[in-house]
Amino acid sequence: MxxxxxxxxxxxxxxxxxxxxxxxxxxxxxxxxxxxxxxxxxxxxxxxxxxxxxxxxxxxxxxxxxxxxxxxxxxxxxxxxxxxxxxxxxxxxxxIALPDPIPDERLRLLFICCHPAITLETRAALALKVICGLPVGTIARLFLIGEPAMFQRITRAKAKVRGAGIAFDLPQRRDWPERLDAVLLTLELAYTAAYQDAAGEIDSELSAEIGRLAAMLADLLPDEPEALGLAALITIARSREEARVGRSGAMIPLSKQDTALWNRQAIEQARRWLDEAAAKQQTGPYQIMAAIQLTHARRAFDGKTDWPAIVTLYDALMMVRPGPMVQVNRALAMAEAHSIEAGLAELEAVDPKRLVNARPYHVARAKLQERAGNHEAAIEALDTAQTLGPPQAERLFLTQWRETLMAAQS
Amino acid sequence: MQYMLLINESEDAYSGENAAQVMEETLAGHMKLIEKLAESGVEWSGNRLREAHTATTLRYSGQGEGALHDGPYAETHEELGGYYIVDAPDLDAAVEWARMIPIPGAGAIEIRPIWPNEE
Structure with missing residues (x-):
């Protein structure tokens, strides 16, 4: 630099x-x-x-x-x-005089940008724009809409803050749970959207910004276990950034990643946050999701993945935050921990129509069908996944996978 | 800052089996809210509206004079049943008042800032 x-x-x-x-x-x-x-x-x-x-x-x-x-x-x-x-x-x-110490008002700003009176997607956009200073064009690409539309959305959100009289004060204690949930959901959405961009096509700074936001969250809300959980989750995801895309530009799935490329410092930081969260003895979905990712991260240290532990964690996640995506991941874990048949049976129970993004479901199906020796069914699932708009890196990965399957068939 | 709290509730809620009881409980809820408003000293006003079937709507098609129609302007499951206007420092405080408005069954309360006279 x-x-x-x-x-x-x-x-x-x-x-x-x-x-x-x-x-x-x-x-x-x-x-x-x-x-x-x-x-x-x-x-x-x-x-x-x-x-x-x-x-x-x-x-x-x-x-x-x-x-x-x-x-x-x-x-x-x-x-x-x-x-x-x-x-x-x-x-x-x-x-001219020495500057005063700058008061730390970041929490106030976070609560303003993530006010539940603003729609979820716009909250995420507003936070990325105002707090991180990301260009509107980058945010527009992240949420897959045009730049003028995103600009208008952000402008309208700011007008809402002004016009509706959203306070520049910290929320009252009684409103805290609802307001905190709104903050966590906003950051989760921003992170999920950014995570799709494995190859950093949108903006190489984007992921780093989300990482900084996550660290800021843990820094500002050290007594909220779910805030620490979310910070840990985002940080572990970021620890694999170097390992997620191969030289060809194709995505590399978690199980095939070179763990030497994982950022151990980030993993350690996430573990510390998760330990601090656990000490509060108040579990929640973000802590469980982070625990799942941390269990995967252990492979960097002992070369093994504790699949039964991961299945148990997904069971817990199904209790606190059930959803078809959790079921898909649970099916994959069951295939590893128990048998391919058990995984496929679990996957059969998922209704892909209930998924906002059905691509991971079809990719999971391809994986388990391949493992079960049903190459034709696997290819069919891959073809469906390809029609669901994968980002460049994933598209390459799916194409290469399909070629391997075709070669094995002939 | 002044906020208008628009109460959209289903009139059907007051015509069921235990209509009298629902009405009594709802009114008690409003009385409680009004006491709280009086206690807090904030400026407020509010009114209950007669049922939607008593409404008359002057509808404009965008060209020329409006035509009179029977009924409220929008056919919805919830009807505008009344409103409050409260003076609140910010949206969160207005929401706090809105939460105290009793709604029997399904409904919604819209919280709208009132355009100040000086702008």
Missing amino acids: NERALLARKCMDARPRLIAALAAHFSDLDLAEEAFDAALEACLRQDDPPDNIAGWLMSVARRKGIDMIRRRSAEARAGDAAALIEEGEADMGDV
Whole structure:
């Protein structure tokens, strides 16, 4: 990384905290973003980068924000904005004086972006845009819609925050469970969407951003076991990033991945979070999902996969969060732990129509049919999977798999 | 900030076997809410509306004068049965009031910020 790129990276690392403090300061998401962008631009133009980048950006962004309010109010000729400007004058000194410590308002910002009054998909988009600063084009590709449509969605969500009076305060204790669920669901959706992008086709920074969000979640909510569970889940998924795509660009399934390429530091971090969560003795779906992934991750240390343990964990997951996708994965685990027949029988019980994305079901069917020696049925399942819009890396993987099956038949 | 809480409830809920009891319980719920509102000192108002079959709708087709029609503007399973207007600091606080509105059976409460006069 050259010096300028390094500086930009440092600025973006400081972004969530700064945007959050600015949003709380101005009670305005748009203004916070615009002020930050203006400060970032000014920072990147400096010949001598400031020592305290976050403090510098904060001071400049606050001043820029006040300038923007002044310009807006001059345009609108609104008399009552004068009060805001008066108050703002005092802040001008900050640029020269040592910057104040920046208050940590990230949790507030997370709760605003993930408010249940905003639709789930838009929440995820809003969080990625406002907190991570991802370009709208990247977010649009992530959720498979056009850039203008995504831009409109985000703009509307911001208007909702403003118009509906979504508070810039932390939620009341009594609202906490509902609001926390909304936050966790939002991050899960963002992670699930990003995980599809095995080869990093959408944006190489995307996965890293989601990883940072996950770490932020664990950092901000250390007493919420499910927040730690979700952070662990996302972090383990990220630990396999280097191993998920082969040289040909084809996806490599978990069982065939070279564990030497797994990021052990990430796995360790996830294990620590999961241990801390377990100490609270309040289990939940994210902790169970993370435990399943951690069980897979053990292969990096002892070369084995404890399939009976994984089946037990899927049983537990079926209790707390049943769904056809859990059943599909449970079937695959049963095939390993017990027999192919048991797995196939379990898979037969799944109704693919109930799946939002039926592709994993057909891929699972192909896998078990191949193992059972029914190559024709396996090829048929692969062909169905191919029609369900797999991303590039998965498409290549499925094509190669099909070729192997065809070759074995002739 | 002022919010309007629009109560959409099924009128059928009040015409079943134990209609009188449902009505009594619902009214008691409203009384409790009104007491709470009075206690808290927030500015509020609200009204119960007569049944949807008493509604008359002036419908505009987009060209010219409106034509009078019998009944509410939308044919739905739930009817607008009443509303509250409360002064609340933010959406969460408005939702908190909305949650106290009794709804017998299925229904929905729409929470809409009122456009302030000065904007």
